Amino acid sequence: MCGIVGYIGPKSVSSVLLVGLQKLEYRGYDSAGIAIMDKSELSIQKNKGKIAGLVDIVNKRPMPGNLGIGHTRWATHGEPSKVNSHPHTNSSGTIAVVQNGIVENYMELKNELMDDGFIFSSETDTEVIPHLFEKYLKENFRPEVAFLRVLKRIEGKFAIALVSEKVPEKIFFAKNGAPLILAIGKDEDNQQKENFLASDLPALVPLAKKAYYLKDKECGFISQGTVVLSDFEGNLKEPNFEKILMKSDDIEKGEFEHYMLKEIYEQPDMIERILSHRINENKHIIFNELKLERDYLARIGRIVIQASGTSLHAGYNGKNFFEQFVKVFADADYSSEFRYRNPVVAGDSMVIAISQSGETADTLASLHEAKSKFIKVLSFVNNMNSTMARESDAVIDLLAGPEIGVASTKAYTAELLNLFLFALYLSSIKWILPKEDRIQLLDEIYTLPEKMRKILRNHERLKEIGAFLNTVNDTIFLGRTYNFPTALEGALKLKEISYIHASGYAGGEFKHGPIALVSEKVPVIAIVPQSEIRTKMISNIQEVKARNGKIISIITEGDQEVKDLSDYYFEIPPVAEPLSPLLTILPLQLISYYTALYRGCDVDQPRNLAKSVTVE
Numbered sequence: 001m002c003g004i005v006g007y008i009g010p011k012s013v014s015s016v017l018l019v020g021l022q023k024l025e026y027r028g029y030d031s032a033g034i035a036i037m038d039k040s041e042l043s044i045q046k047n048k049g050k051i052a053g054l055v056d057i058v059n060k061r062p063m064p065g066n067l068g069i070g071h072t073r074w075a076t077h078g079e080p081s082k083v084n085s086h087p088h089t090n091s092s093g094t095i096a097v098v099q100n101g102i103v104e105n106y107m108e109l110k111n112e113l114m115d116d117g118f119i120f121s122s123e124t125d126t127e128v129i130p131h132l133f134e135k136y137l138k139e140n141f142r143p144e145v146a147f148l149r150v151l152k153r154i155e156g157k158f159a160i161a162l163v164s165e166k167v168p169e170k171i172f173f174a175k176n177g178a179p180l181i182l183a184i185g186k187d188e189d190n191q192q193k194e195n196f197l198a199s200d201l202p203a204l205v206p207l208a209k210k211a212y213y214l215k216d217k218e219c220g221f222i223s224q225g226t227v228v229l230s231d232f233e234g235n236l237k238e239p240n241f242e243k244i245l246m247k248s249d250d251i252e253k254g255e256f257e258h259y260m261l262k263e264i265y266e267q268p269d270m271i272e273r274i275l276s277h278r279i280n281e282n283k284h285i286i287f288n289e290l291k292l293e294r295d296y297l298a299r300i301g302r303i304v305i306q307a308s309g310t311s312l313h314a315g316y317n318g319k320n321f322f323e324q325f326v327k328v329f330a331d332a333d334y335s336s337e338f339r340y341r342n343p344v345v346a347g348d349s350m351v352i353a354i355s356q357s358g359e360t361a362d363t364l365a366s367l368h369e370a371k372s373k374f375i376k377v378l379s380f381v382n383n384m385n386s387t388m389a390r391e392s393d394a395v396i397d398l399l400a401g402p403e404i405g406v407a408s409t410k411a412y413t414a415e416l417l418n419l420f421l422f423a424l425y426l427s428s429i430k431w432i433l434p435k436e437d438r439i440q441l442l443d444e445i446y447t448l449p450e451k452m453r454k455i456l457r458n459h460e461r462l463k464e465i466g467a468f469l470n471t472v473n474d475t476i477f478l479g480r481t482y483n484f485p486t487a488l489e490g491a492l493k494l495k496e497i498s499y500i501h502a503s504g505y506a507g508g509e510f511k512h513g514p515i516a517l518v519s520e521k522v523p524v525i526a527i528v529p530q531s532e533i534r535t536k537m538i539s540n541i542q543e544v545k546a547r548n549g550k551i552i553s554i555i556t557e558g559d560q561e562v563k564d565l566s567d568y569y570f571e572i573p574p575v576a577e578p579l580s581p582l583l584t585i586l587p588l589q590l591i592s593y594y595t596a597l598y599r600g601c602d603v604d605q606p607r608n609l610a611k612s613v614t615v616e
């Protein structure tokens with residue numbers, strides 16, 4: 001949520017910043033701006049809307065310079081507008097700041113600064129920072145000390161970069177709760193003296209070679225070829241730079257029109273990759289990165305899953321997997337509720353946090369809530385350098401590869417698969433599931449990639465469904481047991497990228513209220529793979545037909561009965577019921593994608609959304 005970049009080095013500063021911002025655009029695209037220091041003069045360009053608009057401006061009026069900072073915004077305080085765009089400055093424009101996060105006590109600081117005569121021009125929380133920095137400079141503090149004093153005054157979760165004409169050779173930075181990475185250039189000894197700052201790795205690939213993931217309450221400055229790091233008290237620290245492993249191919253769209261489509265199509269290969277990491281030649285499930293004692297795992301009596309959005313939908317099936325295969329009590333809950341509910345969690349409970357980004361503010365807060373109750377937290381994350389990975393007692397790597405599309409797709413199936421494998425792993429530790437059953441399920445898992453490929457090959461039929469959905473404004477998704485979460489996730493995908501209202505319900509709940517919505521104009525998308533409760537889903541379909549409703553069904557190949565009842569259907573290959581959500585979601589992802597295309601929506605950058613929700 002909001003992306004920030006910084007660069008000092010011999011390359012064109014504006015180009016490095018703009019390319020970096022484009023790579024971070026998934027974090028927000030309400031406005032963008034850059035501040036560049038040319039010798040000791042600061043110039044700023046900013047613009048409402050996407051980065052392409054800013055690129056045009058800078059192309060027309062080039063901004064030479066030796067260092068600079070940039071920002072792509074997801075609005076929190078103040079509407080998306082030029083004046084509310086970052087960088088924010090003091091009144092004379094000699095200090096510029098970009099921020100990702102929220103200064104929670106900004107009102108109090110703003111009033112104090114206004115009483116001191118400082119004049120504000122935006123509605124944002126961020127603007128207090130340059131004014132506060134100027135105040136301390138005026139009080140004759142050295143810039144380094146003034147910066148530390150600012151950090152002492154501001155409260156909240158943030159990542160900041162600041163430049164000032166007073167120290168034109170430095171970029172100050174600080175992190176507390178929002179991600180920020182320091183990086184150095186491609187040549188081994190950094191002889192070109194290039195230093196970078198960014199909210200996330202994609203902005204740094206392919207220019208930077210080594211990265212240091214700042215910890216909370218770390219700050220400092222970069223100047224050409226130098227990094228100075230300290231805590232907020234000013235005690236110096238040594239950053240440990242690690243080689244950047246992400247490759248350019250991982251973050252390019254390649255032959256695909258959108259990241260979302262590329263990521264949907266990556267799923268079969270991704271599943272194969274995860275299986276090759278997780279299952280050895282003796283058919284044993286392995287979680288090498290999992291630092292939890294087997295004794296501890298054997299004693300777990302209750303699993304509390306907490307996550308947000310798509311990750312929570314995967315978590316609902318995690319609950320099903322743990323109850324079914326491990327026979328432990330399991331629950332799944334919104335992180336944003338768990339953290340404020342003062343939940344009762346007994347000593348034999350383990351909390352599982354699931355997050356693609358590893359930075360979601362609500363999920364992090366739940367993790368802290370669990371830890372404050374002395375409960376161990378195991379995180380499933382797609383970024384092993386994320387805050388969640390660092391702060392959990394143990395971590396499982398989702399191994400999905402970078403997900404750039406704002407609408408989550410491959411991370412969801414990676415979450416499902418890792419949860420499934422972890423449930424089987426726990427069940428073998430607890431001696432619950434007979435070995436033959438486990439092997440049979442593993443054999444079945446190996447068939448998933450080919451089945452996924454078959455679904456993707458048949459995508460033409462899904463375009464037709466997209467064209468139909470383009471004609472409606474409301475939809476209902478229904479599923480039961482393992483595919484109730486699929487109904488929730490299918491509905492979320494449709495609404496977030498095509499802006500069609502969609503609600504997901506458990507089939508059994510349908511008659512308790514939602515059925516009132518059914519009409520010719522409100523189609524029902526029924527997820528009805530082969531399963532023990534298929535006939536119950538058929539009853540739901542009959543109820544819809546009896547009320548002139550239209551049915552789009554996701555069925556197992558050859559299910560003539562449901563075909564005959566459907567206005568549109570899509571067939572998936574047969575699969576064991578607990579694994580079916582890994583297949584049923586694929587057509588729903590593609591249906592949402594095609595519907596959004598028919599509606600002319602921006603698939604990779606849906607309105608009002610951003611990836612990695614780092615505010616509450």
Ligand code: F6R
Pocket residue numbers: 308309310311312354355356357358359360363406407408409492496612613
């Ligand atoms: C939906 C989507 C969001 C995220 C949610 C949690 O497509 O992407 O609902 O799933 O914001 O994000 P993570 O998994 O990063 O914690």
